[in-house]
Amino acid sequence: MARYRAKRQFDQIDKGDFRDAAFATFKDYFRRAIIEIDLIDGLRGRFVDRSATAFGATVVNSGHRNGTAHISVHCRSSQVALGDIYYSFSENAGDNTANGGFNISADDYEQFLIQTMNVFGRADERLTPERAAEVLWNEFIGNAGISYD
Numbered sequence: 001m002a003r004y005r006a007k008r009q010f011d012q013i014d015k016g017d018f019r020d021a022a023f024a025t026f027k028d029y030f031r032r033a034i035i036e037i038d039l040i041d042g043l044r045g046r047f048v049d050r051s052a053t054a055f056g057a058t059v060v061n062s063g064h065r066n067g068t069a070h071i072s073v074h075c076r077s078s079q080v081a082l083g084d085i086y087y088s089f090s091e092n093a094g095d096n097t098a099n100g101g102f103n104i105s106a107d108d109y110e111q112f113l114i115q116t117m118n119v120f121g122r123a124d125e126r127l128t129p130e131r132a133a134e135v136l137w138n139e140f141i142g143n144a145g146i147s148y149d
Contacts, residue, residue, distance in 0.1 A: 007108040015104050018111045019084045022104075022129035023075035026085060027055050029133035030073070034059075043146065048092075053077040056092055057140070064145030071140045074098075083116055087136060089143060100139075102132050 010018075027049070034045035034057055042063045048056045053075040061067030072093035076084050083101025090097075102113040105126075112126040115135065127135065138148055 005109045010106045010111055014111065015084075015106075018104055019076060022102075022113060022132070023053070023073075023085055025129035026073055026133045026136065029130070029137060030055065030057050033137055037141075037146075050092070054095065058091060059141055059144045059146065061144045061146050067144045067146075069140055069143035071136075073136075085113070085132075089140070102127070102136075 031047050031049075034047040037043050037045035037059055042061065044060045044062075046058045050056055050072075054072065056070065056072045058068065058070050069089065070091035071087055071089055072091065073085065073087045074082075074095045076086075077095075082096075082098035084104045086098040086101030088097045089099050101116045103116055104111055105114050106112070113129060113132045114125065115127065115132070141148060
Protein backbone atom coordinates (compact mmCIF):
# COMPACT_ATOMS: atom_id res chain seq x y z
CA MET A 1 0.00 0.00 0.00
CA ALA A 2 1.35 3.38 -0.96
CA ARG A 3 2.25 5.66 1.90
CA TYR A 4 2.56 8.78 -0.25
CA ARG A 5 -0.20 10.54 -2.08
CA ALA A 6 0.18 13.41 -4.50
CA LYS A 7 -2.45 16.09 -4.93
CA ARG A 8 -4.01 16.26 -8.36
CA GLN A 9 -6.93 17.70 -10.24
CA PHE A 10 -9.37 15.29 -11.87
CA ASP A 11 -10.55 16.21 -15.37
CA GLN A 12 -13.61 15.06 -17.30
CA ILE A 13 -11.76 12.02 -18.70
CA ASP A 14 -10.80 10.93 -15.18
CA LYS A 15 -14.40 11.40 -14.06
CA GLY A 16 -15.77 9.48 -17.06
CA ASP A 17 -13.33 6.61 -16.53
CA PHE A 18 -14.24 6.45 -12.83
CA ARG A 19 -17.98 6.51 -13.63
CA ASP A 20 -17.67 3.71 -16.19
CA ALA A 21 -15.56 1.56 -13.85
CA ALA A 22 -17.96 2.20 -10.95
CA PHE A 23 -20.96 1.22 -13.09
CA ALA A 24 -19.17 -1.99 -14.13
CA THR A 25 -18.64 -2.70 -10.42
CA PHE A 26 -22.37 -2.21 -9.71
CA LYS A 27 -23.31 -4.47 -12.60
CA ASP A 28 -20.91 -7.22 -11.52
CA TYR A 29 -22.02 -6.96 -7.87
CA PHE A 30 -25.69 -7.33 -8.78
CA ARG A 31 -25.04 -10.18 -11.24
CA ARG A 32 -23.10 -12.15 -8.59
CA ALA A 33 -25.60 -11.36 -5.80
CA ILE A 34 -28.53 -12.58 -7.93
CA ILE A 35 -26.73 -15.90 -8.44
CA GLU A 36 -26.31 -16.14 -4.66
CA ILE A 37 -29.99 -15.27 -4.02
CA ASP A 38 -31.06 -18.10 -6.36
CA LEU A 39 -29.29 -20.61 -4.10
CA ILE A 40 -31.52 -19.77 -1.10
CA ASP A 41 -34.81 -21.63 -0.61
CA GLY A 42 -37.80 -19.33 -0.99
CA LEU A 43 -35.86 -16.64 -2.87
CA ARG A 44 -35.49 -16.11 -6.59
CA GLY A 45 -33.63 -13.51 -8.58
CA ARG A 46 -33.25 -12.31 -12.14
CA PHE A 47 -30.55 -10.10 -13.60
CA VAL A 48 -31.05 -8.40 -16.99
CA ASP A 49 -28.21 -6.68 -18.82
CA ARG A 50 -30.22 -4.07 -20.76
CA SER A 51 -27.41 -2.15 -22.48
CA ALA A 52 -23.90 -0.83 -21.97
CA THR A 53 -25.39 1.83 -19.66
CA ALA A 54 -28.31 0.04 -17.97
CA PHE A 55 -29.20 -3.15 -16.14
CA GLY A 56 -32.11 -4.39 -14.11
CA ALA A 57 -32.84 -6.94 -11.44
CA THR A 58 -35.82 -8.54 -9.75
CA VAL A 59 -35.93 -10.51 -6.51
CA VAL A 60 -38.85 -12.52 -5.20
CA ASN A 61 -39.24 -13.56 -1.58
CA SER A 62 -42.03 -16.16 -1.58
CA GLY A 63 -42.32 -15.95 2.21
CA HIS A 64 -43.25 -12.26 2.29
CA ARG A 65 -46.62 -10.80 1.29
CA ASN A 66 -45.06 -7.94 -0.69
CA GLY A 67 -41.97 -9.95 -1.51
CA THR A 68 -41.13 -8.74 -5.01
CA ALA A 69 -38.68 -5.93 -5.70
CA HIS A 70 -37.45 -4.46 -8.98
CA ILE A 71 -34.61 -2.13 -9.78
CA SER A 72 -33.31 -0.43 -12.92
CA VAL A 73 -29.81 1.06 -12.75
CA HIS A 74 -28.48 3.56 -15.29
CA CYS A 75 -25.09 5.08 -15.97
CA ARG A 76 -24.99 8.65 -17.21
CA SER A 77 -24.68 8.52 -20.98
CA SER A 78 -25.45 12.13 -21.82
CA GLN A 79 -25.43 15.57 -20.24
CA VAL A 80 -29.06 15.13 -19.22
CA ALA A 81 -29.07 12.57 -16.42
CA LEU A 82 -30.27 12.24 -12.87
CA GLY A 83 -26.83 11.36 -11.50
CA ASP A 84 -23.64 9.70 -12.58
CA ILE A 85 -25.20 6.36 -11.60
CA TYR A 86 -28.90 6.43 -10.78
CA TYR A 87 -31.67 3.94 -10.12
CA SER A 88 -35.42 3.42 -10.00
CA PHE A 89 -37.25 0.80 -7.99
CA SER A 90 -39.29 -0.35 -10.96
CA GLU A 91 -38.86 -2.92 -13.68
CA ASN A 92 -37.33 -1.62 -16.91
CA ALA A 93 -37.59 2.03 -15.84
CA GLY A 94 -36.73 4.66 -18.40
CA ASP A 95 -33.57 6.71 -18.12
CA ASN A 96 -35.64 9.78 -17.21
CA THR A 97 -36.76 8.56 -13.78
CA ALA A 98 -34.91 7.99 -10.53
CA ASN A 99 -35.51 7.18 -6.88
CA GLY A 100 -31.89 7.93 -6.03
CA GLY A 101 -28.40 7.99 -7.34
CA PHE A 102 -24.70 8.35 -6.84
CA ASN A 103 -22.54 11.22 -8.04
CA ILE A 104 -18.81 11.31 -8.45
CA SER A 105 -16.93 13.64 -6.17
CA ALA A 106 -13.25 14.10 -5.43
CA ASP A 107 -10.88 15.63 -2.99
CA ASP A 108 -7.29 16.57 -3.77
CA TYR A 109 -6.24 12.91 -3.83
CA GLU A 110 -8.99 10.54 -4.99
CA GLN A 111 -12.41 10.18 -6.54
CA PHE A 112 -15.35 8.61 -4.72
CA LEU A 113 -19.14 8.34 -4.87
CA ILE A 114 -21.69 10.17 -2.75
CA GLN A 115 -25.31 9.10 -2.52
CA THR A 116 -27.98 11.58 -3.65
CA MET A 117 -31.77 11.79 -3.42
CA ASN A 118 -31.95 9.15 -0.71
CA VAL A 119 -33.34 9.54 2.78
CA PHE A 120 -31.35 6.52 4.00
CA GLY A 121 -27.94 7.61 2.73
CA ARG A 122 -25.67 10.27 4.14
CA ALA A 123 -24.80 12.78 1.46
CA ASP A 124 -21.40 13.37 3.01
CA GLU A 125 -20.40 9.69 3.13
CA ARG A 126 -17.54 8.87 0.76
CA LEU A 127 -18.20 5.52 -0.89
CA THR A 128 -16.00 3.27 -2.98
CA PRO A 129 -17.83 1.74 -5.96
CA GLU A 130 -17.92 -1.61 -4.12
CA ARG A 131 -19.43 -0.08 -0.99
CA ALA A 132 -21.95 1.94 -3.01
CA ALA A 133 -23.07 -1.23 -4.84
CA GLU A 134 -23.50 -2.98 -1.48
CA VAL A 135 -25.54 -0.06 -0.08
CA LEU A 136 -27.81 -0.10 -3.13
CA TRP A 137 -28.16 -3.90 -3.08
CA ASN A 138 -29.23 -3.86 0.56
CA GLU A 139 -31.80 -1.13 -0.07
CA PHE A 140 -33.11 -3.03 -3.10
CA ILE A 141 -33.53 -6.42 -1.37
CA GLY A 142 -35.03 -4.70 1.67
CA ASN A 143 -37.97 -3.78 -0.60
CA ALA A 144 -38.70 -7.54 -0.86
CA GLY A 145 -38.38 -8.19 2.87
CA ILE A 146 -34.83 -9.59 2.59
CA SER A 147 -31.82 -8.50 4.58
CA TYR A 148 -28.14 -9.32 4.23
CA ASP A 149 -25.73 -9.37 7.15
